[in-house]
Amino acid sequence: KDPPGPRPLPLLGNLLQLDPRRPHKALCELSKSYGPVFTVYFGIQKVVVLAGYKTVKEALVNNAEEFGDRDITPMFQDMNKGHGILFANGESWKELRRFALTTLRDFGMGKRIAEEKILEECDYLIQGLEKHQGNPVDLTCPLNYATSNIISSIVYGSRFDYDDPRFRNLVSRANETIRINGHPLTHLYNMFPRWFRWIKNRKIILNNVEMTVKDVKDLVKHLKETLNPSVCRGFVDCFLIKKQKEEDSCVKESHFTEQNLVFSVSNLFAAGTDTTATTLRWGLLLMAKYPHIQADKVHEELAKVLGGRQVRVDDRKNLPYADAVIHEIQRVANIIPMSIPHKTNRDVTFHGYLIQKGTTVIPLLASVLNDENEWESPHTFNPHHFLSKEGKFVKRDAFMPFSAGRRACLGESLAKMELFLFFTSLLQRFHFTPPPGVSEEELDLTPAMGF
Template identity: 60%
Template sequence: MAVVESLLYFPITGTLLGALLLLLVLYRLSSKYKSQKEGKEPLGPKPLPLLGNLLTLDLTRLFDSLCELSKTYGNIFQVFLGPKKVVVLVGHKTVKEALVNYADEFGERDITPGFRMLNDGHGILFSNGENWKEMRRFALSNLRDFGMGKRGSEEKIIEEIQYLKGEFDKFEEKPFDTTQSVNYAVSNIISSIVYGSRFEYTDPRFTEMVDRANENVRVSGSASMMLHNIFPWLGLFLNSKRIIERNWLKNRAQIVKLIVGLQETLNPHDRRGFVDSFLIRKQSEEQLGKREYFHQENLLMTVGNLFVAGTDTTGTTLRWGLMLMAKYPHIQDRVQEEIDRVIGGRQPVVEDRKKLPYTDAVIHETQRLANIVPMNLPHMTSCDVTFNGYFIEKGTTVVPLLTSVLKDPSEWEKPNSFYPEHFLDEKGQFIKRDAFMPFSHRLTLLSL
């Protein structure tokens, strides 16, 4: 970072400064003309040339800085991250309206340089248009076939929990860091759905792959990667970028090996998991001479996306759950009492959830307070749009700020406390809350 910082202060020559000023004046004139023509742009703090509002934002907790700015500029405002304009949507009403009623307009993914280098527009997480729709539709229907979100995954989860418990038992009730073992357990459940089998926690091919993916999630959210996304040329000097590239290349090679193994033993009448389904579809498309979407690159990226998007998110949420139960023993006691009363000593199943309103409320409240994707993933406008009276140009980066929804003071009685009653009615029955949006809403386009 020292190199980066010194570069930011590098003396700029008079000619370069003159050219920059000219560009700035032209930019100002063109944006003024546009806003007069199309409607007013969202308000926001005055940007400096090139640096935009960077000097007044805390890049390590950008979501907090953005919440602070909304107190001055309202629920739809703009900030400049360097030269890049970003429109921020704040609060449940605004975020929901944008992602549901204006799903087409706000539904594209902004593929930042840090992610473009990994995905190149393939897979689901960082792709757009027809490729995104096709991959997303295929993943949703096939993951469901292999039990995702349904009772089919229950057996896999119950099996994995026994292994995880075995890992915890090794510490003989002494304090320990649960991060790795929880991540291995979550990743194994995804593995059973994606590859059709789990791995041993002692298998270095597996553990190293999970550790590298999690390091990538952590480094992707760092301030230096944020700077790289704003000033892509900084990538040349950033260690974080090298770490992410190296980790992904190693994981990619490992995923290729696993896919080749599955390809060699593929039986179209006995699909073991998501990869088999993809390979079978790929074969049938190739026989028809179609190679547009069902190719190796989309398979690799989609598999990589499912592990990256599913492991760290679920693992972190589970660890928040453990931490909150330790912090609030009286709430833990009430959960335990409900489980003992309703289930007794047998293995819990998903079906029991309906009869466990307090436990269900605690799980939802954990996800709300944990707020693990506070900035959401960046969206982008797919066309010019006038939203709540503000004109937002096609191709503008949009941040639907999830933290402002999950902690919206007009929606939650105690936004910053752990308060399971947020999800309970006066009779102690579980209630769904509209402002519970930890997963955001990029789903809606798929129902078309």
């Protein structure tokens, strides 16, 4: 039998029961009525929702193969056409993900070389912020540029200047595309592609993709012209060398094509920019919202442990409170509340229900990060979720902002390092407050709307 769920209306499905501004909250509420595995209809599309830590883990980890495919929506298909790493399935995805993981690891993801890149970027970021001399500043662009440069240095082998027009355009297009993809109108197109092909959102996204592909091809062309097969400067070089080897060996149906290179680079750039920068913005907003945590706890611990010296990754073990704050920021920020949809690649019996092959599945990460069975005060910003009674850092099983299983974020270790080094470096140098005339109580923690 199918998982239970609210009765759908003809054509509309359960749309009237889903708040388009906060669909994840509506789904969390529905799970209270229908249990941790339930069915909803987005228009005529059947979707199975998984709610709560134990259920999501059981599906994505214990049944990783069955739930491991990506559901490629019409918009994602329009954007990527099956190329790249994020929105692909089958052998192409397996081989490209394996290659990306190996290459990113070789270029320091989680190693000392990445630490040096991040600390260098911290210096550029701090220098830029110091120029404002304590005046109000919108941190969106500076944080986006800083996090973008980390993935750029790993992908291309070098960073960009913050004033570089091409770099600025790449970053702004990536962020705009991610934002518009979450908009309810875009979701309408995904549900009814024939009826909503004309929407402005789709035109903006496809134009952004076209312009980004052109820029990436130009950057790849330059790297190809200066390529030294014995020295890899970054991901692109490694891909080009692998591509040439397969061509020389006459490998049939190689996945190392120019299209897969361009879209893999675009995927890595967008994913490596927006998520980390958005989490940092949430972190600084929360520090301004809770000045006692910022000043009495984080600043005090940083001063006591580091003095005036530069923070290093190895300091994390001696900064349990700062580490707990960063983890709690990720939990509360909850920046991908509905994950990126999965799809079953075979019929699977789960929790006594039959979920048919090809069914769209939403692992509701919001329900994991706010699971009342796992967190003492899930709806409160509380760093003590990650601290023992003795004040030592404690890992929590239900901490799952990077998802889990086969489709877990492949840049997780890099993102963790960035969050730790950027956050502690900024808090070591600055004190963050609301702009003049705004009190801490007036700071709005309502997230942006959408899917």
